[in-house]
Amino acid sequence: MGDEVxxxxxxDTDIVAARSEGRRMALELGFSRTDATLLATAISEVAxxxxxxxxxxxxxxxxxxxxxxxxxxxxxxxxxxxxxDVEMALRDGYSSSGGLGLGLPGVxxxxxxxRINSEDGKGTEVSMTMWRRQ
Amino acid sequence: MMxxxxxxxxSKEAVTPPPAAGMGDAALLKELVAHLRDNRTELxxxxxxxxxDADLLTAMTPDEIFSEATAVYDNxxxxxxxGSVEALQAYARDLSERIIPRGVExxxxxGIVLLLRDVLARSLFEKYRADPDLLNRILDAYEPAANxxxxxxxxxxxxxxxxxxxxxxxxxxxxxxxVLQVRERLLILPIIGVLDAQRARQLTEQxxxxxxxxxxxxxxxxxxxxxxxxxxVANHMVQLxxxxxxxxxxxxxxxxxxxxxxxxxxxxxxxxxxxxxxDLQGGIEEAERQLGYAxxxxxxxxxxxx
Amino acid sequence: MPVPILKQxxxxxxxxxxALSDREVLQFQDDLAERVGSFxxxxxxxxxxxxxxxxxxxxxxxxxxxxxAKLKGAETVIVGIQPEVAFALVQLGLTLExxxxxxxxxxxxxxxxxxxxRRTDGR
Ligand SMILES: Nc1ncnc2c1ncn2[C@@H]1O[C@H](COP(=O)(O)OP(=O)(O)OP(=O)(O)O)[C@@H](O)[C@H]1O
Ligand SMILES: [Mg+2]
Numbered sequence: 001m002g003d004e005v006x007x008x009x010x011x012d013t014d015i016v017a018a019r020s021e022g023r024r025m026a027l028e029l030g031f032s033r034t035d036a037t038l039l040a041t042a043i044s045e046v047a048x049x050x051x052x053x054x055x056x057x058x059x060x061x062x063x064x065x066x067x068x069x070x071x072x073x074x075x076x077x078x079x080x081x082x083x084x085d086v087e088m089a090l091r092d093g094y095s096s097s098g099g100l101g102l103g104l105p106g107v108x109x110x111x112x113x114x115r116i117n118s119e120d121g122k123g124t125e126v127s128m129t130m131w132r133r134q
Numbered sequence: 135m136m137x138x139x140x141x142x143x144x145s146k147e148a149v150t151p152p153p154a155a156g157m158g159d160a161a162l163l164k165e166l167v168a169h170l171r172d173n174r175t176e177l178x179x180x181x182x183x184x185x186x187d188a189d190l191l192t193a194m195t196p197d198e199i200f201s202e203a204t205a206v207y208d209n210x211x212x213x214x215x216x217g218s219v220e221a222l223q224a225y226a227r228d229l230s231e232r233i234i235p236r237g238v239e240x241x242x243x244x245g246i247v248l249l250l251r252d253v254l255a256r257s258l259f260e261k262y263r264a265d266p267d268l269l270n271r272i273l274d275a276y277e278p279a280a281n282x283x284x285x286x287x288x289x290x291x292x293x294x295x296x297x298x299x300x301x302x303x304x305x306x307x308x309x310x311x312x313v314l315q316v317r318e319r320l321l322i323l324p325i326i327g328v329l330d331a332q333r334a335r336q337l338t339e340q341x342x343x344x345x346x347x348x349x350x351x352x353x354x355x356x357x358x359x360x361x362x363x364x365x366x367v368a369n370h371m372v373q374l375x376x377x378x379x380x381x382x383x384x385x386x387x388x389x390x391x392x393x394x395x396x397x398x399x400x401x402x403x404x405x406x407x408x409x410x411x412x413d414l415q416g417g418i419e420e421a422e423r424q425l426g427y428a429x430x431x432x433x434x435x436x437x438x439x440x
Numbered sequence: 441m442p443v444p445i446l447k448q449x450x451x452x453x454x455x456x457x458x459a460l461s462d463r464e465v466l467q468f469q470d471d472l473a474e475r476v477g478s479f480x481x482x483x484x485x486x487x488x489x490x491x492x493x494x495x496x497x498x499x500x501x502x503x504x505x506x507x508x509a510k511l512k513g514a515e516t517v518i519v520g521i522q523p524e525v526a527f528a529l530v531q532l533g534l535t536l537e538x539x540x541x542x543x544x545x546x547x548x549x550x551x552x553x554x555x556x557x558r559r560t561d562g563r
Contacts, residue, residue, distance in 0.1 A: 342523035
């Protein structure tokens, strides 16, 4: 039981589209406004990482409800350059592009579950989950 | 909503009796249901009697037990007839909601449903004992349906109970952390008890909403009642202060001894964003100074000069 | 949609009216810099009441707008950050250090007035 939306990330306006889809789905699933905001913020960060570091990619947002457990899973995939050192990229303040380098470590704090799969030269997949709090 | 759609899906799993030779399923069930309807009065009374014999539902009066028993009985027979437990489930939820606050326990609810199953099985046994073959087939049709009904009612009760408990915990939490407005633009938040990550989050959300609702400019947070202030607790406080500042409110922390403050700093907690004042009284005075209450003369003078 | 920037006396009031794309944020940044210079403004209010989230990109942009305005002699105050947005920003690790904040437009104006008054008095 659930819903799935795929948002291709090619232009900067797609970032706005992806995060508002995420917010909408979270609210529909009964997430609090705070959680919906945290989710939208996390989506915005990974979507922009795609645009800046990999040029383009896709964000898939899926919601599911099973036995009262409601969750939203976001998967951001691209075929960009990949992240050489994932551990480094997750450190507060590390950026290869003059950013604040807060994106990824921040996203990890916003979400309940967070995983990066990246192969140097092949691309990156960030997948993250948020559960509905009671 | 999705939740409702889900619940409906499960309940639609039909209560189908196994096939029986000679008489068809439908006919068997029909016969069974007719028997339970014909003997409604006696069976219901028998059930209510067994409930009080077993010392179940002691929190309820005999009249209440009888009227609830009637409703459950009718829903039970309907469920047998239609194969859908939907209505029974709804009733069980509703019943649970009413009796949970009175202290009815899970074992009592399971107990009464199992008693009903037993009372009805006995009556079927009485009626068909002369024809063991038919009796067997009737019981074969009855048993799985009755078990499923018992499970449905039990599960509804447990779920409802969990929901009520969660709600109560929530209410207690909120009670224990009131945000008080002492005067215009000034809020006081006395925190009492352990401040774990979940509670810190809840408090922060509550405080931020209160800042907006009261248009607060200064917040005094008293942590005298928080035991074991370690770096985790301190970091929650720092986040609370920073989030409040983003909304334009400044925070004064009281009840943090200078010893603990020093220890926190050596542990690497950055307290620079936090204004700390020894006790609540001092904190409120400081807040009033910030709001300009303590300096009316100066303010007036200022305005006159303009 | 471009962000309208209104002149009110010595101050500029910029009201963000809906979610901004990155390009719109950069455009806003340029527009504001240009206005602060041409009006010789003393203060800037950035009203973000309508924003339902702020990510690292937009916070960084707002922060540099405030710094830029300061270089040109105008003090900036961000007003109207919503409770949920404030919470998310702090979780993300972005706290707009060094930028003034106020509850809403009214408070922001009061803040800027008190600043400019103090400065005039000091002369
Ligand atoms: N999709 C991606 N493809 C390739 N590299 C990436 C990707 N996402 C992140 N990275 C790498 O990880 C680093 C850290 O990412 P993070 O989002 O934390 O910081 P940033 O994007 O550089 O800055 P900020 O998000 O604060 O603006 C990036 O600098 C980049 O090198
Ligand atoms: Mg980034």
